[in-house]
């Protein structure tokens with residue numbers, strides 16, 4: 452009886468470990484370096500991003516316009532987060548807000564909200580994401 456229960460639990464754990472990452476047919480790329488759109492004068496160092504470090508999240512949390520099947524677009528695709536102007540910081544198309552806005556799917560928005568809830572999360576300090584030159 453005890454043994455059957457153990458086998459059930461091990462099987463369930465294995466199913467979770469291997470079935471979840473293949474929820475979608477698209478694979479997440481390895482570690483990325485995110486840079487501002489071509490032509491933008493960057494004031495900060497580019498940011499390292501690891502999909503592995505965020506594997507517990509659903510892809511659609513961040514890739515919020517993705518249909519779950521087709522190609523995944525970059526954040527600064529046409530019609531998306533392309534406004535790099537200072538004035539455009541509060542616009543939905545703002546490039547800056549996509550990564551620092553209050554929404555819980557922006558890098559800083561999510562990390563700050565989780566930090567407030569005392570959960571294990573990523574950095575919230577500028578220099579932890581943008582290494583000093």
Ligand code: HEC
Nearest residue numbers: 477478479480500505508509510512513523524525526527
């Ligand atoms: C925590 C947020 C987050 C999660 C969760 C996430 N990604 Fe990403 N992903 C990103 C960011 C940021 C980029 C870089 C986008 C850019 O360069 O504009 C990216 C880029 C990609 C790219 C490359 C797009 C391109 O054309 O350069 C693919 C493919 C991708 N992700 C697939 C996935 C898949 C599949 C999952 C789920 C298993 C996933 N991502 C989960 C944030 C995330």
Ligand code: HEC
Nearest residue numbers: 498499500501504505555556557558561562571572573574
């Ligand atoms: C919806 C929530 C969420 C979003 C959005 C998110 N993160 Fe995170 N991030 C986390 C959590 C949770 C962890 C801690 C994971 C762990 O160590 O268990 C983390 C960890 C990190 C870490 C430290 C560990 C590692 O993977 O190197 C970095 C750096 C990081 N995030 C950068 C980013 C960047 C850059 C973005 C935006 C492109 C981003 N995160 C978006 C939740 C999020």
Ligand code: HEC
Nearest residue numbers: 485486487493494495497498550558559574575576577580
């Ligand atoms: C959780 C990670 C994270 C934190 C913390 C963070 N940023 Fe960013 N930031 C990003 C990402 C990702 C981008 C988009 C990639 C890029 O352009 O470097 C970005 C882009 C930028 C840009 C536009 C590109 C450029 O170089 O001019 C500025 C400005 C910026 N961040 C300033 C800040 C400042 C100031 C802080 C602290 C108040 C901060 N960031 C905190 C992740 C972060």
